[in-house]
Amino acid sequence: MAVEIKSKIVGYRIKQEQAAPVPTLQDENPLTVRIPSRPEGTLEAVSEKISYVGAEGRKKVYLLVSFMPVEGVVEGKRVVIERPVEFFFPSGQLSSEHQWITATMRSLSLAARGGYVTQAVADLRKVAWDKGLVRCGMNRWNKPMFHDSEVAAIAWSIQQILYRRGFLDADGNQVPVEELVERHARRIAHGHAWQPEAGDTAAPAVTETTTDAAPEKKPEGGGPAIVGHCPECRGELIMMDGCPTCYAGCGWSKCG
Known part of the structure; x- marks a missing residue:
């Protein structure tokens, strides 16, 4: 549509198109992203x-x-x-x-x-x-x-x-x-x-x-009581099911 200009032109300006807003990504925690299945190939x-x-x-x-x-x-x-x-x-x-x-x-x-x-x-x-x-x-x-x-x-x-x-x-x-x-x-x-x-x-x-390490002392603040030392590896013995058992490495038990 033509427009008649009746007054004196003193300047002009080119109309700029408004840039589209950049879309912001929605947060998606990578720790909770569900992985449908194990991917193919090598992991x-x-x-x-x-x-x-x-x-x-x-x-x-x-x-x-x-x-x-x-x-x-x-x-x-x-x-x-x-x-x-x-x-x-x-x-x-x-x-x-x-x-x-x-x-x-x-x-x-x-x-x-x-x-x-x-x-x-x-x-x-x-x-x-x-x-x-x-x-x-x-x-x-x-x-x-x-x-x-x-x-x-x-x-x-x-x-x-x-x-x-x-x-x-x-x-x-x-x-x-x-x-x-x-x-x-x-x-x-x-x-x-x-x-x-x-x-x-x-x-x-x-x-x-390691089985050849020096026997540890009784754990501080927890763990079963030590009732002796293993005749096989000299590790610590603790009571398990009413029987002295080695927990230092070899698994020896007095009850067999």
Whole structure:
């Protein structure tokens, strides 16, 4: 449509089109992003030998945990963290029913892909049995750790794997997502797994004890009472099911 201009033109200006607003990304916590299934192909994994001593003596089992990078949005920015997505415990390592071991690992894998593996592993640490305490690993004060069952000992060992990977802290608590983003970026930049910072006061706990180490003193603030020393390895004896049993390494029992 033509418009007649009847007054003197003193200037002009080109009309600017208003730029469309940049859409902001909706926050999506990468810790809780649901992973539908284990992705195809190769995943980076940690394989660890776990050693513990229980009512049936010393046992050594192998555990595998797979990790993968997971994207999310934090404060409008796309970020990437590393999360565990798969737990695998090869059957045939324990005398327990293999189907229950396999079912537990599958449940842990589902919890990992669902975003609540930290709570699931912590809950497994509460499992108890009637065969006495199970000794597995050392705490940050270099004292032996005692657990209520084999399941609890293995769950604690899983927490230690996730701690050394930087996913949990030394007490098994979830590391904040901001720190996970920084650790993953640092790991990618340096090409190696996360290691505790110089200012990290909690050192990772050891998951294996050596049989030739000097016998430890009675644990402070907890643990069963020491009733003597083992005639086989000179380790400490504690009462298990009414019978003096070695918890230092060899699993010797006075009752056979």
